[in-house]
Amino acid sequence: MASEEHPPARSEQFWRDFPAMAGYFSPGIVPLMNYLGLDSKQVMYQLGEQIGISAASKLSGLSAAQMLEEFSKVWDDNRIGRLTVESRTPLTIQISNCAVCGQLQGTAETFECAFHEGFFHGALTAKVGHPVNLRQELSREGDAGTWCRKLASDTSI
Numbered sequence: 001m002a003s004e005e006h007p008p009a010r011s012e013q014f015w016r017d018f019p020a021m022a023g024y025f026s027p028g029i030v031p032l033m034n035y036l037g038l039d040s041k042q043v044m045y046q047l048g049e050q051i052g053i054s055a056a057s058k059l060s061g062l063s064a065a066q067m068l069e070e071f072s073k074v075w076d077d078n079r080i081g082r083l084t085v086e087s088r089t090p091l092t093i094q095i096s097n098c099a100v101c102g103q104l105q106g107t108a109e110t111f112e113c114a115f116h117e118g119f120f121h122g123a124l125t126a127k128v129g130h131p132v133n134l135r136q137e138l139s140r141e142g143d144a145g146t147w148c149r150k151l152a153s154d155t156s157i
Contacts, residue, residue: 045118052122064127064157068093071123089156091132093120096148113149120151128155 022029033043059067068085075083081098085091095116117134124132137150 041114045114048115048118048120049122050118052119052124053126055119056123056126064124067123067127068157085157086150091124091153091155091157093151093153094148095151098149116149117151124153124155128157130155 029043033039055071056067059070062070065085065088068083072083072085075081075095079099082094082096084094084096086094095113098113098116113136117136121132121134124134133154134151137152138148
């Protein structure tokens with residue numbers, strides 16, 4: 001007898017839909033952020049950092065270089081953007097054609113992605129076993145004038 005797939009329970013589906021969940025909890029989150037003096041950039045950095053730590057844990061059998069290769073595939077497969085390792089010594093990662101900030105073309109403003117910075121800080125720190133310092137270097141080198149960013153680190157892989 002073949003197993004039947006059942007749709008996720010309503011509560012399970014709710015927890016999978018981040019935008020709906022964020023909107024639902026916003027009335028409780030925003031006042032706490034204000035009370036604690038946290039801005040959205042800090043919250044997105046911390047969210048990215050925790051997801052990065054989880055990603056490194058999931059890929060515990062891979063080296064840092066292999067983990068970044070896997071992330072590159074995930075970025076491509078999920079149309080998040082294009083992720084490339086520009087340099088291994090010191091490690092420099094480039095993200096171009098990002099599904100989020102790639103849509104900010106023509107703003108003539110610098111847009112820092114706290115989520116990606118937190119994600120790679122968390123993943124790399126967890127993978128190499130010591131804090132990795134990252135700094136964003138921004139440019140407009142992506143396709144069609146979209147934002148392209150580099151994350152330069154103080155570590156090598």
